[in-house]
Amino acid sequence: MFSLFKSKKNSTEDTSKSESLVSKIRQGLTRTRQNFGKQLSGLFGRGKIDEALYDELETVLLTADTGVNATNWLLDTLRKKVKRDALSDAEQLKGALQETLVSLLAPLAQPLDVTTKKPFVIMITGVNGVGKTTTIGKLTHYFQSQGKSVLLAAGDTFRAAAREQLLAWGERNGVTVIAQESESQKKSDPAAVIFDAINAAKARDIDIVLADTAGRLTTQLHLMEEIRKIKRVITKALPDAPHEVLLILDANTGQNAINQLKAFDEALGVTGLVLTKLDGTAKGGVIAAIAGQYPQNPPALRFVGVGEGLDDLRPFDAQEFVEALFD
Structure with a gap:
């Protein structure tokens, strides 16, 4: 039985863990901060707030892949804040920009609640090469750290070695993987594999099913139709599933991530996003671009990938994200 009271030691450990996570995110965003923060430092140290400063700030934001909609919103909001609070010094603009960025991005921060259904079925989708299978491995580790049991469905029956890669992640995390019998069976139906996985999860009282699917370009209409079929079959296995359609986006794709989101949302009804490889890009502003594209009903950004380690999702x-962008 666990005590309802935390000892001082546990409190210290929690604080240390929190600081460690902030440090990890900051480290993961090094390239974006070096690009974005360095340019901003030059602006904020120049004295008064004037039109030339706003023009240069617009360039910095667009260079960081913040997008036109988000950039315009940020600048308009900053102008109003400067006028309302009677700000005159460029250094004061730094704090105002941080506050404005947080208000823009905060609606995206919607944690995923997997306790509402059992099994909670998460369908993983995205274009080729965004890191879906690796993300599944990291998600498995994350959910296990929350005390949840996980089962994996190897629904990518198209890519060579996808089955073996998922099996390796299953072995690494100590979880069952439902897959076609052998990789040589290229004609295996991905929907059937996922259907079997959901039934296995029900029989074994598993908390979460992570269903992998093959990468596909949004222009491959026959493959987009195939993934719609997979979703329909999931619903047959469990009437209210999938409970989450998780789109994996690569931060390096910049503005193209928005086009991917639109296409997959139209096909499947995307409910959550994972943005991978933020540590490998200098254009982390794509998160702001997504927020700016959906001002009324922003998608839920469930997770961000800030490194290659298991704990880096x-x-x-x-x-935390905005703080990590500034020196």
Whole structure:
């Protein structure tokens, strides 16, 4: 039985763990910060707030892949804040920009609640090469750290070695993987594999099913139709499933991530996003671009990938993210 009271030691450990996570996110965003933060430092140290400063700030934001909609919103909001609070010094603009960025990104920060259904079925989708299978491995580790049991469905029956890669992740995390019998069976139906996985999860009282699917370009209409079929079959296996359609996006794709989101949302009804490889890009502003594209009903950014380690897939926190962008 666990005590309801935390000891001082546990409290210290929690604080240390929190600081460690912030440090990890900051480290993962090094390239974006070096690009974005360095340019901003030059602006904020120049004295007064004037039109030339706003023009240069617009360039910096667009260079960081913040997108036109988000950039315009940020600048308009900053102008109002400067006028309302009677700001005159460029250094004051730094704090105002941080606050404005947090307010833009905060609606994206919607943690994934997997306790509402059992099994909770998560369908993983995205274009080729975004890191779906690796993300599944990291998600498995994350959910296990939350005390949840996980089962994996090897629904990518198209890519060579996808089955073996998922099996390796299953072995690494100590979880069962439902897959076609052998890789040589190229004609295996991915929907059937996932159907069997959901039934296995029900029989074994598993908390979460992570269903992998093959990568596909949004222009491959026959493959987009195939993934619609997979979703329909999932619903047959469990009437209210999938409970989450998780789209994996690569931060390096910049503005193209928005086009991918639109296409997959139209095909499947995307409910959550994972943005991978933030540590490998200098254009982390794509998160702001996504927020700016959906001002009324923003998608839920469930997780961000800030490194290659198992613990480097973190729930998105707008405040932590913005703080990590600034020196």
